[in-house]
Structures are given as structure tokens and as C-alpha cells.
Amino acid sequence: MPFISQIERQTDYNLFPSSTPIVIDNGASYFRIGWAGESEPRIIFRNIVQRPRHKATGETVSIVGDHDPALLKYFDCTRSGPRSAFDNNVVYQFEIMEYILDFAFDRLGANGSQIDHPVLITECACNPVQSRSKMAELLFETYGVPSVAFGVDAAFSYIYNQRLGVCDKDGLALCPGFTTTHVIPFVDGEPVYKGCCRTNIGGYHVTDYLKQLLSLKYPHHMARFSWEKVEDLKTEHCYIAPDYSIEARLFQRGTKEAEDKTRVWQLPWTPPPTEVLPSEEEIARKAATKERLGQRLRDMAEAKRSNTGYASKQEIESAMVKVAQSLRKAKGEPKGEQADIEEKTDSSTSEKYSLINIPDNMLTPEQLKEKRRQVFLKTTTEGRQRAKQKRFEEELEQERKNQLEEERRLENPxxxxxxxxxxxxxxxxxxxxxxxxxxxxxxxxxxxxxxxxxxxxxxxxxxxxxxxxxxxxxFDRGKGEDSFGAKDxxxxxxxxxxxxxxxxxxxxxxxxxxxxxxxxxxxxxxxxxxxxxxxxxxQPASEVPRSRPLTREDFQIVLGIERFRCPEILFHPNLVGIDQAGLDEMAGVSMRRLLSKDEDLEKRLTRSILMTGGCCLFPGMKERLEAGIRMIRPCGAPIKVVRALNPVLDAWHGAAAYAANSQFQEQTFSRMDYYEKGEDWLRTYQVRYTL
Known part of the structure; x- marks a missing residue:
């Protein structure tokens, strides 16, 4: 299957023995795969698949994860958009999951579809048995994996940070992920799943909310707000407000502090060309060129006059009138101005209107009717000519007025x-x-x-x-009789x-x-x-008010209240219409679900609250979460909120360190166990994190 990707293929796959496990962090946002015991994953890409057709050959290709946008111009992507295998952090589209695993194993360097290494793959807390069973079936049947182990990503991150001294054995793991948020209590280093709490809100909803707000605020730049760009804006500029209402009033008043917290994203903008006034040398050069061309035209006119023998246009017209009069005199035609007008008219006028000058008593009824028609036509034609002459005179007069106005303007603008x-x-x-x-x-x-x-x-x-x-x-005809109009x-x-x-x-x-x-x-x-x-x-309808030229400020995206309004949905999901609990309230719900009367245990849980996941990178998250939990705990209760060393990669780091342990093979189940015990054994399967 052809893949299109910028990720290079690993070349040392055959150097690892078959006993070395492959560690997969299968997150809803990113897919990470590598070898057990290593410090970093080998391959990281977005957990999405797109399968367009090539415009020339019609071949279907698979675009998994990150890709070069320039390559998309060669493919028809109208019927195939990016698709994810997850629904609220649960894998349910295993056809897409197969494309992702094919790509991951191919880039890791595997030759063919046979994988001879044990696999440790992460899942969400309390993953449904149906999803776990389909994943085991895919790994065993399609890739021939010898053994598989499932573990919770947040639990691996908590155990990894516990070994590094960041958190204690007893505590809470708070994981705001891409589409969901989980709170998992830990007692003696093991997760207690009966106390888990989940909310269907995460980083995806924050990005989507920011995209909606910017699209409504700047509808003319909506094409600029791609998902990747809005994700970058969220990561770079958003923060958690210590108190949302106080922060909102701060921006509403428009204080100096609010201006300092405002960020501006400048879009590409090309300034319009400025009109530069001509210099004195350029004006003099243009005047000289104009004078030279005028002198050339005058010389050409003088040459024509010398060839014809006439000094002006009036002399030519006078000579033409004299010649016409001499011709009429030779033909015996009448003289005068009226004769000149009749000569300029159409020679067929007398034939066309031949009945006009004949008395009515000398004409038959048919001829009278024709005479009236000729009179109407002649009157209409003469009226049209007079109107045309009047318009011509008005245009000349208007042109003369315009010239006078221009002279007045040039004299004193x-x-x-x-x-x-x-x-x-x-x-x-x-x-x-x-x-x-x-x-x-x-x-x-x-x-x-x-x-x-x-x-x-x-x-x-x-x-x-x-x-x-x-x-x-x-009514002046008398007695109120209405006879008006009876006479012409x-x-x-x-x-x-x-x-x-x-x-x-x-x-x-x-x-x-x-x-x-x-x-x-x-x-x-x-x-x-x-x-x-x-x-x-x-004013005529064609005259519309002139629009002002676009400036640099028209291509600026101002991020003000949006910086903290979008991440606020993690604490108040009702801002986007999700009627569920926020992060701080979830911690109290999780502790109440333990049904423990041991006050010392509750103190130990709140003394070590670990934040992990991509959304923990928002500035102000730790302070806001600690203040929110303090509001629901008794006065004086010890509360300590810490953040994972690497909230994004610590789940894979913990899984890689766990798989490198010699006792890891005891926590897996083999392909033979799967064939013998089937789905019922997966229902009770649970890995131990303290080896």
C-alpha cells in the first residue's frame, strides 16, 4: 500500500531481538511508537488518515498523520477528508486503525506484515471490552504478534513521575486529553478504577471553540483559520485565568493591563503603492515634450495649408460656398441661404412627401389619408432633427462652461x-x-x-x-350635471x-x-x-460611496479575551453547551467515589495531584486547579498540585520503562491464550503497574 509521508523509515529494525517489546502510545491526537527501554519514541505522527485518489492515475493512496500540503494539489481530496479511528478516546473504527498500524510498523522498519515482537499498547481508563477485543484481534490475526499487554496512558505517566519523585504513591492523576478528561485515584501505586471520573471535553474542544470565535470575529479572514494554525495559536497564546469573571471585567474596562495581555497576529499584507508627486525636473521635461509635440502638429498643419493654398478652415468653407453658388447659377437654380439648406437635405424629400403641398380638394380620400401620414412623418422627422440640434448645442454650451470652470479652478483653486x-x-x-x-x-x-x-x-x-x-x-354645466369632456x-x-x-x-x-x-x-x-x-x-444610483483603502490594521488578528475564554471550558464546560463537571469538581467527585472514611487517605490523595496531558501546558493551570480544589475541600486541608515532567510524552516514557522490566512478560497474554480463552479473559484482564 503506497504511503505519502515526510517521516523517514527506520533502518535498525532487524538489530533488535524478538524479545524486545514494541511500545505504542495510541492517543486520540498523536500516535507514538518506539522500542522498550529507549528514552524517546522513534515515530510520532497525528492519529488521522486520509485516502485520496491521484488526479492523473486514479490510484488510491494513504496519507497518514503529517503530510506536505504541497502534495495535495496532485490528489482529489474532495471525497476523502481526514478521519480518526477514535470516538471520545475510544477506538471504534478499526479499518482506519489498521491503516495507522500499517504505517507505524512500516516506518519503524518492519519487513512485511509479520511482527515478531511483544506489543505494549496504551488505552483509556475503563476501556470497553468490545474495543479491547477488536484491538487484540487486529494485532493477533493481522500482524501475528506473539503477545500483547494493555495499559492506561495516565497510569503509566503517574508511575513514571512517581519513580522520579514528582508525586507520591497515593494521589490523583488528572489527565485532560484531546477529547476527554480523566481523573484516576492511586492507592499504593495502583489505580483504583472504581473512583475514576471522566468528562467528554478536552483540547479538541478548546481549539474548536477558538476557531469559532475567530471566524465570527473576522469573517473576511475565515480561510486563514485552518485547524493547524488555530492549534498553534492556542498553544502559543492561550492561558488559564486565575478568576474568569475578574479577568473578563478587566478586558471589558479596557485597562492598560488588558492591553498588555492582548496579542496580535499579523497576516501577510502588501501596502498599496504610494503616489509620488513628480519633481520639478520631471514637470519641466513633460512640458518640453508637450511643447515639442504641439510644435510638430502646428508644422504639419502649416504644411497642409501650404499645399492646399488655404490659410484656415473658414477660407475652405467660404470657397466651397462660392463654388456651390456658381454651380447653382450655371444650372439656373434659385440662390440664397434657403437653396443651400435644400441642397444639403436628402434629394428624395420632395418625392417622399409629394402630397403635402397639394390642396385637399384636389385629392381623393385615399390620397388625403396618405397626405396626413406624410405630414406626420415629416413633422416627426423635423422635430427629431431639431431635438438633435438642440442637444448638440447644449453639449457645446456645457463644454464651454466646463472649460470656463477649469480656467477658474486653475487661477485660484x-x-x-x-x-x-x-x-x-x-x-x-x-x-x-x-x-x-x-x-x-x-x-x-x-x-x-x-x-x-x-x-x-x-x-x-x-x-x-x-x-x-x-x-x-x-360641475359648472348647471344642476350638478357632469358633462365635462363632451366637447373638444x-x-x-x-x-x-x-x-x-x-x-x-x-x-x-x-x-x-x-x-x-x-x-x-x-x-x-x-x-x-x-x-x-x-x-x-x-444622486444617481451609479454613485456609491468610495471605500477606504485597506491598511495594515485590517490584516491583524487581535487575541484579547479569547486567550483565556477558550481554555475556560475545561473548568466550565457549559460555555460550549456541555452539561458536565469541570476539572476541579472532578477531583472531588473522584474522591467521593472511593467511599472511604479514612480521612488520612483523603489527605494523602490531595497532597499529590499530578497533572498530565497536553492541556496541562496552559499557563496558570496549576494555580487555578489548586484554587478550585481548595474551594471544595475542608479549610486547612493539604493540597499540592504538580505537573508531570513532560505531560505529552510521559505516558510513552512510563510504558517504555515498564516494558523494559524483566517481569513484563508475566503481565502479557499470548496469542495461544487468546485463542483458548477469548474475549471473556480480556474482560477480567488488568495489568499491575508495581512490578
Missing amino acids: ELYLEQMRAKYKELCEKVEQRKRLKTNGGHSNGNNFPGGVGRGERLNAAQRERMRLLTTAA EDWQLYKLMSKDNDDDDEGPDQDEAELARISSRLQEIDRTFVPKTDLGAS
Whole structure:
């Protein structure tokens, strides 16, 4: 089976005799394997498996533990994510466990699937018989292991630190692991499993909680918060608060002490290019280049004029007019300006509108209908041409005004900017006042608050007058009879009212257009200008407020209250919705489960409390745990909390030292015992830690 890994394969496997045990610390987070009697494990990797397919060949490969992220671009990982064999610190996916053991034995240097060495493997406290039986079946049937021994990881760590003088024979082993937390009491160096206590919370939940908080706080950088990066942030910056409520109020007030405890993670950020003003030499060089190009264009125009014999464009147009007049004179056509206009029009106009100049009495009914159509078409065409000419003249006029404004701005930029701001303010007030009048007619309701009751108060004076005329005209035929509209002249009133309405609305449209133009102009020449957004239709929909440029602070992840809020779930699991006991309360529960009336034993247990496991590395864990246990113990009771020498690796260290003992073979059960006694013997199997 092909493996992809950065871990090198060991080469001295054959140098160890078959009697040397292989020690495995099978943790939910990391897998550690090595030889008994050695000081450090040979192979350490994350206890996860991923089996993607190669994009080119379609071959399925196994990625176990740590891997190079650059290699994943060659594999299709959409249907195969990282998977673990554990469920709350209990192995239940033995198919995945087989991949992990294959990889571990392969990297240890084993040739083939046959393992001729005894195996000591760790498990959690009070491991279910079903899980232990499946693990024994996997080791015996698949790998041919001669003998197997099972031991609790926290117990091995406690015995190892006891031999080094860190803790006593009687005490408590408190092990906050990756997904669970165990408290195991020890009496005379042996664990008392009836007093064990377990909570389904650990380092995994701390990392997941921190990932959620950072994703909610910085949703734009959510892709940065990978599991590995958040794990590093947790290990590097999180700590246990001595008192959570006091620490939270400290950050809420924003004191100097809270600022000192805040950490900042700077994301990669590239500053935008700064606009550098041109120097005087560069300005002079550009002006010289512009003058040189202008002189070249003037020389080219002079050369063209010398070739044609005309000095200007006006002379050319005058010569063309004279030639056209001479041609018309030779053809006998009428002279004058009207003839020039008729010459420029389409020659087929007279044919297209041939019935317009013919009297109606000389035309048939069909011709009259065609004449009316020709009159309509000609009127529409002429109106369109006039509108086009008007727009052209307005554009020329606007261009001329823009040139004059630019000249004024160049003469005195500060005065021009001040005038533009004053004009913008004046137009804003004018538009707002017109909208208020349109809404409530400028009246008040008696309490100095704008707003009317009926429609009459929402109309201005001109609109109310038009409504009065229309209402009066409808009933002035006498006796209240509504005969308005029976004659054509009655509809002239509507035309008059529509004209008045257009005249009344022409001003607001022009003001709003001018306001939009001035706003756009101010945005171009003044970067500090912020247009008003409450004017509604005064600004076109295409104009959106400019967003500020991104700065270095926008790419900073600030870790403040999150530093101690996430590890706090170890003491208060209800922060993440887990209704279970915290670490300090678990110690009291474990001692009460011993059902012992010996006060001296309780004192000995609290006098030696060993913390082991990855979560014990949080700063402040020892002080917080000691203060929490003191709250549930009698006043003056001796309490001593110590931390293991190496909380992460002491479980493997203790197992390796235990397997190196000559009496270790007496604590194992062989493959023949498994075939003869089966699962029932595993149910009562329990290793002794004091050899």
C-alpha cells in the first residue's frame, strides 16, 4: 500500500531481538511508537488518515498523520477528508486503525506484515471490552504478534513521575486529553478504577471553540483559520485565568493591563503603492515634450495649408460656398441661404412627401389619408432633427462652461473649491426644502412637527389651484350635471394643467441634475468630500460611496479575551453547551467515589495531584486547579498540585520503562491464550503497574 509521508523509515529494525517489546502510545491526537527501554519514541505522527485518489492515475493512496500540503494539489481530496479511528478516546473504527498500524510498523522498519515482537499498547481508563477485543484481534490475526499487554496512558505517566519523585504513591492523576478528561485515584501505586471520573471535553474542544470565535470575529479572514494554525495559536497564546469573571471585567474596562495581555497576529499584507508627486525636473521635461509635440502638429498643419493654398478652415468653407453658388447659377437654380439648406437635405424629400403641398380638394380620400401620414412623418422627422440640434448645442454650451470652470479652478483653486462647496450646500438645502414641501406642504400640525393629515396639506399652492379648476369645471354645466369632456375644447384645460405641471417640475429636475454634477466634481478635486446620502434621487444610483483603502490594521488578528475564554471550558464546560463537571469538581467527585472514611487517605490523595496531558501546558493551570480544589475541600486541608515532567510524552516514557522490566512478560497474554480463552479473559484482564 503506497504511503505519502515526510517521516523517514527506520533502518535498525532487524538489530533488535524478538524479545524486545514494541511500545505504542495510541492517543486520540498523536500516535507514538518506539522500542522498550529507549528514552524517546522513534515515530510520532497525528492519529488521522486520509485516502485520496491521484488526479492523473486514479490510484488510491494513504496519507497518514503529517503530510506536505504541497502534495495535495496532485490528489482529489474532495471525497476523502481526514478521519480518526477514535470516538471520545475510544477506538471504534478499526479499518482506519489498521491503516495507522500499517504505517507505524512500516516506518519503524518492519519487513512485511509479520511482527515478531511483544506489543505494549496504551488505552483509556475503563476501556470497553468490545474495543479491547477488536484491538487484540487486529494485532493477533493481522500482524501475528506473539503477545500483547494493555495499559492506561495516565497510569503509566503517574508511575513514571512517581519513580522520579514528582508525586507520591497515593494521589490523583488528572489527565485532560484531546477529547476527554480523566481523573484516576492511586492507592499504593495502583489505580483504583472504581473512583475514576471522566468528562467528554478536552483540547479538541478548546481549539474548536477558538476557531469559532475567530471566524465570527473576522469573517473576511475565515480561510486563514485552518485547524493547524488555530492549534498553534492556542498553544502559543492561550492561558488559564486565575478568576474568569475578574479577568473578563478587566478586558471589558479596557485597562492598560488588558492591553498588555492582548496579542496580535499579523497576516501577510502588501501596502498599496504610494503616489509620488513628480519633481520639478520631471514637470519641466513633460512640458518640453508637450511643447515639442504641439510644435510638430502646428508644422504639419502649416504644411497642409501650404499645399492646399488655404490659410484656415473658414477660407475652405467660404470657397466651397462660392463654388456651390456658381454651380447653382450655371444650372439656373434659385440662390440664397434657403437653396443651400435644400441642397444639403436628402434629394428624395420632395418625392417622399409629394402630397403635402397639394390642396385637399384636389385629392381623393385615399390620397388625403396618405397626405396626413406624410405630414406626420415629416413633422416627426423635423422635430427629431431639431431635438438633435438642440442637444448638440447644449453639449457645446456645457463644454464651454466646463472649460470656463477649469480656467477658474486653475487661477485660484482654493476660491474655486470654496465656491463649489457653498453652491453644493445651497442646492442641498433647496432640494431638501422642496421635498419637505412636497411631503407636507410646508404646514405643521400644531406641535411644530412637520406633517399633514389630508392630501390638501401635502400639495403646494399651484397643485391645489389646478385641482380647484378641474373640480369646478366638472360641475359648472348647471344642476350638478357632469358633462365635462363632451366637447373638444374642454380638454384644453388638461393640456394647460399638464403644461403648468411640466413648468413646475422643470426646476427640481434641473436642480437635482446640477447637484449631482457638483457632487461628482467635488469628489474629483477634493478627497475629503463626503456626499450626502439622504437626498434620495438627488444622486444617481451609479454613485456609491468610495471605500477606504485597506491598511495594515485590517490584516491583524487581535487575541484579547479569547486567550483565556477558550481554555475556560475545561473548568466550565457549559460555555460550549456541555452539561458536565469541570476539572476541579472532578477531583472531588473522584474522591467521593472511593467511599472511604479514612480521612488520612483523603489527605494523602490531595497532597499529590499530578497533572498530565497536553492541556496541562496552559499557563496558570496549576494555580487555578489548586484554587478550585481548595474551594471544595475542608479549610486547612493539604493540597499540592504538580505537573508531570513532560505531560505529552510521559505516558510513552512510563510504558517504555515498564516494558523494559524483566517481569513484563508475566503481565502479557499470548496469542495461544487468546485463542483458548477469548474475549471473556480480556474482560477480567488488568495489568499491575508495581512490578
